[in-house]
Amino acid sequence: MGWTMRLVAAALFLGFTVVVTRAQVRLSPCASTPLPDEDASFCKGSLEVSYTELENISCKVVPNCDNYREKITSWPPPLVKYPEASESATYMLVMVDPDAPSRSTPLARFWRHWLVTNIAGTNMKMGKIQGQELSPYQPPTPPPRTGLHRYQFLIYILTTQNISLLPQETVSPGAWQLDQFLTRFNLKEPAAATQFMTQNHMDPPPVRAPGGGGGGNVQIPPGGGSSEPTYKPKQASGLALPVCIHIAHHLWSG
Template sequence: MRKLLLLFAICVGAYRCVLAQEVSKAFLEHEIVSDVISEAPTGLVKVSYPSGKEVSLGNELTPTQVKDKPTVSWDAEPNAFYTLIMTDPDAPSRANPKMREWKHWIVTNIAGSDLTTGETLADYISSAPPEGSGLHRYVFLLYKQPGQVQFDEPKQSNRNPKRGKFQAAEFARKYNLGSPVAGNFYQAQYDDYVPQVYATLTETK
């Protein structure tokens, strides 16, 4: 029995090591390290959309497939609190990112990996890359908080378009969140659903 438990522990450890290498490699190869963060995460954030599509370290999805808020999970530490950020560093395009970054979703003070316990600072907004702007990277970053944190950011509904020039790394520094412990990302380009997203962005406050 002890040998089986030891073998299981070795296998789990090896799997986590390989996974950490895959996550880090993908974040480096897609230049998320440098464009968004300075250090690659080693953990994986699992992201599944109601459309049946999953995020997988740079796979291409469509705005239609990611239009609804996803289910997100990760290996959480007991009694820990987390912040989840989704950001687009390629606004309005990767070639001309003058609005880098565009904030898509922020949930803070998440107990474990139960998103329902968290405080939403920015409601989820689907990918909406402008027509002709090419592929955008949509990055999920998970930060382990030093404890429960009092965030003084204004809350934004999913109708509020004033989300440009956000910086995930600066947000993390402001609240002493450190480097992201886990992450994931996909890529998307324009499709026919995008105008519907723009039509909902009407709130100016």
């Protein structure tokens, strides 16, 4: 076989290999899939969220393989890194689930999974979440048969270090009035935001990630895909609603 024919054969073989490899990547159940457009619009800035055994899961769906959806419920806090952070600024990290107990009936939105204030810009840039922890990290634990949940991360630049939760906000992490909290400390648009999706590991995977947008009333940039639920529960008096929801959430997650 001449050199010309050998080069043609090699080129054809290489092209075939690339096509097969790409097809395998697309079909691999372990490949993290991007969020649908209506949910990806929530993501802003270069905020990275990386878990043990998983690379950056920002703006993606946790893959339904290697028990990742079960493992993530017991993994330690993720590496949250914001490379664009200003070294002279101070930041606050918020992690919430707007879909508690489910996206169709978010009676307990926003479920507070992590709240850390007074993070130095140099640490935020490197992914060292060191500061005043107002709410310790709670891993994603979507209840069975409630579909995909969004786990949202928001980074705010602080103008004051006197951030605190009200006594009633510390009773339960559920049904947290995030908008009121942000307004109380004059926090408007986040410097960066992202989210990922996962669901209970015992549930069959959905056909596709549901639409519906970003995060309810959270103050996010224009075009963030804000979507209010069609059903809005009446506010219960006192602390009855958050406490009941808190108990039910843990029963479902057990």
